[in-house]
Every structure is written in C-alpha cells, then in structure tokens.
Amino acid sequence: MLRAIIIDDEPRGRSILQQLLALHAPQLNIVGIASNADEGLQIIDTHKPDIVFLDVEMPGKSGFELLRELNTIDFKVVFVSAHNHYSLKAIKFHAFDYLLKPIDLDELKQTIEKLLRSSQAHTHNQFTELLTASRTGNTDLGKIAISSLSSIDLINVDDILYCEASANNTLVYLTNNKKIVATKNLKEYEDLLLSHRFFRIHHAYLVNLKHVARYIKGEGGSVILSNQKELEVSRRKKQEFLNALQN
Incomplete structure (x- = not known):
C-alpha cells in the first residue's frame, strides 16, 4: 500500500480529497494531513510518503517553497490548486500531475x-527535474512530461x-515515428504548448509550427508537416x- 499525505490550508479541501481517496483509492493509505507548509515538512520527514497531494497557494509558505526546503524529493507530487494560471500549468512539466479544484472525479x-x-525509474527522473526547476525558478526546461497509463x-x-x-x-x-497516448485532453496540451509555437489548426489537431513545411490553399486548406503528414486546417482557423506562420 502506498503512503500518501495531503497538505492543504483549506479544511474543506482536505476533507473532500480525503473522502474521495478513501472511496476510490483504497491502495493509498493517508498517513498524514497538514494545514500548512511547515506542518507538511514535519509529516514528510516523519512518514516518508510515496505521494504528496500538495496545495499551491497557502499562507506563509507556498507549495513550491515547501519543495525548495527539501534536500531530496523521493516521492511523487500531485499539485492541487483552485488556480489555472499558465505559470502553474507549466509545473505539470515536472510534477507527476496537477488537479484543479473543485476536483473532477474522473481526473482524480x-x-x-x-x-x-x-515505475520507480520514471519517478526518480521526474523529480530530479522537479527539484532543479523548483530551486532555480526555471519551469521551462524545453521538455514536457507526457503521462500515459503506463x-x-x-x-x-x-x-x-x-x-x-x-x-x-x-x-x-x-519525430521518431513514436506515438504516445497521453491521458490529458487536447485543450490542456494547447495551453501548455502555446508559448512553444504550437497552434490549434482544427478542433482535432494541435501542430508544432516549427514542423510545418507547406500550406496548401483551400477553403480552410491543409498543412504538410516535416514528416509529410497532411492535416486539415479548419476554415474558422485559417486566417x-x-x-501565426508569419510571426
């Protein structure tokens, strides 16, 4: 059974998450609950958790500041926040996951x-990146963590x-012909990749403009990517x- 900790300054938030985990995640044992970062640090030191559900904005110290005080991060972090600001979404590149309040049961x-x-190997690599990003303030390492079921x-x-x-x-x-079935919807990746010159050309497609080799004119038209894949551009998105191509 995996040991889990909840750190959240809102009593209702702590209670709801605890109840949802009890009902839907019997494999998790909630070994500690903290209402602020200092309590959280003590519980982490005492219980050595496998997973920490961590609120972002808390009085005194934020969830990010809590992480900066740790010498090592040998547990998975799931950020939980009521805020959906881009700077917080960027942390999803390095955290195991990010849940938006109110928590959606399917996402949980x-x-x-x-x-x-x-796997433990993925976890170690993931949180080495997280610790570096947390300490330097750099949340854009030119990489994105793409989570699949496995x-x-x-x-x-x-x-x-x-x-x-x-x-x-x-x-x-x-580009290596590999395909990943990611467990997030396309809108979330659109938000995360916006600053990396990605564009939603169609309700079904988000393309990397760096790999657009050609545009074929038409009512909406279509694009040819660097691997010769042709994708439709919706009429609404054409102009x-x-x-965007010219910028």
Missing part, C-alpha cells in the same frame, strides 16, 4: 491509476510534430493560422 481516478502503474515520458518539445484529440486522451506524434 486517472491520476490514481497513473500513480499505481508508474509511464511518464520526458519529451523535448521540438520533437513533437503534432497532437491529435482522441476522446478524453491526446495522441502525441513524435489566424496564416498570421
């Missing part, structure tokens, strides 16, 4: 499934050709896309 179940199936892959952003919507998942196509 996906997180739990990933927690149970992830693993977390740290991928160079420039190696992503395009992303395709697939129900609640996203198919991520890479905005052409403007």
Whole structure:
C-alpha cells in the first residue's frame, strides 16, 4: 500500500480529497494531513510518503517553497490548486500531475491509476527535474512530461510534430515515428504548448509550427508537416493560422 499525505490550508479541501481517496483509492493509505507548509515538512520527514497531494497557494509558505526546503524529493507530487494560471500549468512539466479544484472525479481516478502503474525509474527522473526547476525558478526546461497509463515520458518539445484529440486522451506524434497516448485532453496540451509555437489548426489537431513545411490553399486548406503528414486546417482557423506562420 502506498503512503500518501495531503497538505492543504483549506479544511474543506482536505476533507473532500480525503473522502474521495478513501472511496476510490483504497491502495493509498493517508498517513498524514497538514494545514500548512511547515506542518507538511514535519509529516514528510516523519512518514516518508510515496505521494504528496500538495496545495499551491497557502499562507506563509507556498507549495513550491515547501519543495525548495527539501534536500531530496523521493516521492511523487500531485499539485492541487483552485488556480489555472499558465505559470502553474507549466509545473505539470515536472510534477507527476496537477488537479484543479473543485476536483473532477474522473481526473482524480486517472491520476490514481497513473500513480499505481508508474515505475520507480520514471519517478526518480521526474523529480530530479522537479527539484532543479523548483530551486532555480526555471519551469521551462524545453521538455514536457507526457503521462500515459503506463509511464511518464520526458519529451523535448521540438520533437513533437503534432497532437491529435482522441476522446478524453491526446495522441502525441513524435519525430521518431513514436506515438504516445497521453491521458490529458487536447485543450490542456494547447495551453501548455502555446508559448512553444504550437497552434490549434482544427478542433482535432494541435501542430508544432516549427514542423510545418507547406500550406496548401483551400477553403480552410491543409498543412504538410516535416514528416509529410497532411492535416486539415479548419476554415474558422485559417486566417489566424496564416498570421501565426508569419510571426
């Protein structure tokens, strides 16, 4: 059984998460609950958790400041926050996962499934990156952590050709002909990759503009990527896309 800790300054937030985990994650044993960062540090030191559900904004010290005080991070961090600001989303590149309050049960179940199936090797690499980013303030390492049901892959952003919507998942196509079935929806990857010159050309496609080799004119038209893959551009997105290509 995995040992878990909840650190959240809101009593209701702590209570709801504890109840949801008790109902839907019997494999997790909640060994400690803290209402602030200092209490959290003590509980982490005492219980040596496998997983920490960590609120971001707390009085006194934030969740990020808590992490900076640790010499090593040998547990998985799932950030939990009511805020969906881009700077916080960027932390998803380095944390195991990020849950937005109010917590969606399906998203929590996906997180739990990933927690149970992830390997220790991936965990170690993931949190070496997290510790570095936390201490330097650099949350953009040119990589993104893409979570599937069986693993977390740290991928160079420039190696992503395009992303395709697939129900609640996203198919991520890479330059090495590899495809990852990611457990986040396309909108989340659109938000995360916006600053890396990705563009949503269609409700189903998010493309890396660095890999657009050609545009074929038409009502909406289509693009040819560097791997010769052709994708449709929606009529509604056409002009905005052409403007983005020229910037």
